[in-house]
Amino acid sequence: MNELEFRLSDYAPIAVMFMVAGGFAASQILATQLVGPKKRTKTKLSPYECGKDPVGSARERFSVKFYSVAVDFLLFDLEVLFLIPFAVAFRELMTSGFREFGVPAYVAVMTFIAMVIIGFAYAWKKGTFDWSVQARAEARAEAKTLAVEEKQKRRLSTTTGKVVAPVSVATQATIPATSRV
Secondary structure (H helix, E strand, O other): OOOOOOOHHHHHHHHHHHHHHHHHHHHHHHHHHHHOOOOOOHHHHOOOEOOEOOOOOOOOOOOHHHHHHHHHHHHHHHHHHHHHHHHHHHHHHHHOOOHHHHHHHHHHHHHHHHHHHHHHHHHHHHOOOOHHHHHHHHHHHHHHHHHHHHHHHHHHHHHHOOOOOOOOHHHHHHOOHHHOO
16 A cells, blocks of 8 residues: 555544534533523623723724735735745655655745745835834825815905914914915
């Protein structure tokens, strides 16, 4: 019998382990539901948030930068997930009688690593990891919006003759010098 021949019976202990683990989890959930107390209080039904009362809605908007960092993390995490088993398999491949498959496997993995490095460089160049660049861009956009609002207030005050709230020094700093009255 060939040493590398696939036998399904070799995987039976793994299947038994999964069945025992699943059965144990299901039995614990069932036992808790049957035996546990059923008092529902306001405190028990409220969400627990790091020892503090939750503030605001859980459905608020998050900045896209959080999602892009999460996706980048997943990509680099998957890279490690592929590289560690490859390192072990490559070592065995080179020490066994299959050395002719070593060079193509090495080239394939180096191509994979190069693609990951290019992706990392692209994300770096786009500013995914530099949050201060995005914060500055957001601050500029907000300053521009405030400047437009102040300009509209001034126009309104000159056309109606009514005095609108005075412009603060902080707001004046955000208004371009050409648009100041």
